[in-house]
Amino acid sequence: MSRIAVVLVVKLLSVKYPFFIGLLLVVVWCTLVCLSRVYMGMHSILDVVAGVLYAILILIVFHPALDIIDNFNLTYKYAPLIIVSLHLALGIFSFTLDTWSTSRGDTAEILGSGAGIACGSHVSYMLGFLKEPSPDTLPFTIPPFTVTLLGKAMLRVFIGLVVLLLIRAVMKMITIPMACKVFGIPCDDQKKARQRMEVELPYRYLTYGTVGFAVMFVIPCLFTWVGLH
Numbered sequence: 001m002s003r004i005a006v007v008l009v010v011k012l013l014s015v016k017y018p019f020f021i022g023l024l025l026v027v028v029w030c031t032l033v034c035l036s037r038v039y040m041g042m043h044s045i046l047d048v049v050a051g052v053l054y055a056i057l058i059l060i061v062f063h064p065a066l067d068i069i070d071n072f073n074l075t076y077k078y079a080p081l082i083i084v085s086l087h088l089a090l091g092i093f094s095f096t097l098d099t100w101s102t103s104r105g106d107t108a109e110i111l112g113s114g115a116g117i118a119c120g121s122h123v124s125y126m127l128g129f130l131k132e133p134s135p136d137t138l139p140f141t142i143p144p145f146t147v148t149l150l151g152k153a154m155l156r157v158f159i160g161l162v163v164l165l166l167i168r169a170v171m172k173m174i175t176i177p178m179a180c181k182v183f184g185i186p187c188d189d190q191k192k193a194r195q196r197m198e199v200e201l202p203y204r205y206l207t208y209g210t211v212g213f214a215v216m217f218v219i220p221c222l223f224t225w226v227g228l229h
Helices: 002-016 018-039 045-076 079-095 101-126 148-184 196-226
Strands: none
Touching: 018 045, 018 079, 045 079, 045 101, 079 101, 079 196, 101 196
């Protein structure tokens, strides 16, 4: 009951103060993630501080160009090719910085997810699934909170998670043996094989690129097909 009460309070406040609530949730979530990395011993306080400063610098540089980048990703004919090539090049570069570590795999995972999401958005826009809202529909109104709405939301979350987990499992089964075979690396010990860039980069990039594409294109199409849009 307490969780439901919290959700209702956030919902009511977000109607009146949407920017404040959104900003608060982002700050709280980012703080919890940073603290969890420190608690698990994966990073130090200085790593977290450096990451925050990098994030601020990136926002200062890229925020004025976000609309231009977004328009390019959605409308330019060869945007997917450029996005995939750029993200893959960044992944290869990150693997050559130092010796193997789990952070290299995390970087490839983030780059692959970003490429998949961008490509999924591009395909959805080109097929007319991402339409600009008409002026008469703005501003958007929040639908009334009902049991039916809650049930549909929970069903969407369940179906989406199941589909994504299946896609991830299938891609993992395919990409690791395929990379080992292509580059002639023994695949008996997958944990050891994944310490090689030739295996870890394709596995992370292709697997999570497919997951990102599914999030932005495949699963929304599935929801529309089964009537959960």
